[in-house]
Amino acid sequence: MLCDHCGDREAVIHLTQIVNNQMSTYHLCEGCAAEKGLEPGVGATNAALSDVLAQMGKGLAAEGARAVGPCAYCGMRLEDFKKTGRVGCSHCYVTFDAHLRTLLRRLHGGTQHVGKVYLPPDPTKEECQERLAGLRRKLEKAVESEDFERAAQIRDQIRDLEAALECWT
Amino acid sequence: MLDLITPADFGLGWLEASGPHADIVLSTRVRLARNLQGYRFSPCIRESEREQIFERVRRAAEQSETLKGGVVLDLSTLDRVSRHVLLERHLVSRELVGENGAAPPRGTGLITAPGEQVGVMVNEEDHLRLQCLLSGLRLREAYRLVDQLEEELGSQLPFAYHHEFGYLTSCPTNVGTGLRASVLVHLPGLVLIKEIGKVLQGITQLGLTFRGLYGEGSEVVGNFFQISNQTTLGKNEEDLIEHLEKVVRQVIQHEMQARNTLMRDARLVIEDKIWRAYGLLRYARSLSFEEVMNLLSGVRLGVSVNLLPGLRVYTLNKIMVHTQPTHLEQAAGRSLSEAESDLHRATYVRRILATEGRVVAEGERVGETGERQG
DSSP states (O other), X not given: OBOTTTSSSBOOEEEEEEETTEEEEEEEOHHHHHHHTOOOOSSGGGOOHHHXXXXXXXXXXXXXXXXXXXXXXXXXXXXXHHHHSOOSSTTHHHHTHHHHHHHHHHHHSOSOOOSOOOOOSSOOHHHHXXXXXXXXXXXXXXXXXXXXXXXXXXXXXXXXXXXXXXXXX | OGGGGOSTTTTOGGGGOOSTTTTTEEEEEEEEEEOBTTSOOTTTOOHHHHHHHHHHHHHHHHHOTTTTTOEEEEGGGSOHHHHHHHHHTTSSOGGGGOGGGXXXXXXXXXXXXXXXXXXXXXXXXXXXXXXXXXXXXOHHHHHHHHHHHHHHHHTTSOBOEETTTEEOOSSGGGTBTOEEEEEEEEOHHHHHTXXXXXXXHHHHHTTEEEEBTTBTTOOOOTTEEEEEESOOSSSOHXXXXXXXXXXXXXXXXXXXXXXXXXXXXXXXXXXXXXHHHHHHHHHOSOOOHHHHHHHHHHHHHHHHTTSSTTOOHHHHHHHHHHTSHHHHHHHHTSOOOXXXXXXXXXXXXXXXXXXXXXXXXXXXXXXXXXXXXX
């Protein structure tokens, strides 16, 4: 598909806008999209990733943050990440901690995961306890919203985990 | 392995239109993004890592109650048509079928449970994309099924997990729960009364997002909208699901109201639109896919408001899937030019409607032997 604006280059950005209840979709090439300075979405948590990525460096430079080197594990550089929006490995989340924190806050409104607590294949006692607390929160929620099938599923998981924890002591 | 996907109905359980609100909500999908510890993510991954991951997931799948007896597909060994048939059935993503017709790299695969409602894509943007696809509005059930699979695989595979950020993903937009729940809704009423813009704007203000039929970056066709959660971090899975469900129920209500308004204030216009759409599908000799989608939208509305007795949503769903370009090529057994494709498409639609979509309008009685359409 060619760019709606210049009709010359391949469109890579598909922008849907709603103005006065009229929805319209534009297909733009990178150059024309940049020229148009794509408007960010409604509210902080709805900002498009590309916009947030473009903003990222600026704020940090102002805060006087030092440039970080490439990730020691996968070799990803911050510039690469800004271009693609994808990190190269789980260590990138440590390497680019400061940048990613800012980004996560803008994308999701915070950085703290409050969902499922992962229990790895060979868990430690602490991991089991953390998971148990997480499951109890979920059970409460399921009962509250009267999702009884889900509640039964979580109850089984809690029972298994409690049995496993008892073996520890 | 190719034989395994030749069954004509592979992955098409949702066509049955058996779920709640199936005339408005086509399907519900919930997916969880997971990555394995100790391997690079997709932008930096090596081929050997991909193969190792696929092998590990395959072995874990053998131990999984959910996936036992299901199908394992190595996409790099499938031909282009088979890969794109899977794409058109929404069983794999664009990313997984390879770019510009080229085969995807080795280690790219799909493992599905028997019945294909639940499965896992391997080495997509994330190492694992666990997913569940159901007919109608069934968010809780879909999440429960995919969470069960996540438990089974997670007890054997070390997922990349951060004490603060939660499950780590290649793209920071998925981090935390890794959960994306989406519902494919058909909203012709809201489009016709020109309220759709307002509704979609409302959706985005509520922290949700909408896309076209084929997900990210795709256009809206046939009045189908995919509504899904935008954020994945900072809320738990149940809250994300509940919030989406609540909003979708409101959207359904608005759509029903819109339809009532239309049937009350503009019945003749709507009836005419619906019958014209039906007539074109039933007799046209050449149809583009977009045209079929738009006409089907009218006919679907007609079935929903009981104007086309005897026609089932199932038949419409079937037409929608089988008139996609690669499905037509597969049926023809060769590649088709666009013009040929349009002819094959019209023939297919005519044949299906002649066998399972004959509708007799009020006051018209056609003799049993009267009408024969080839």
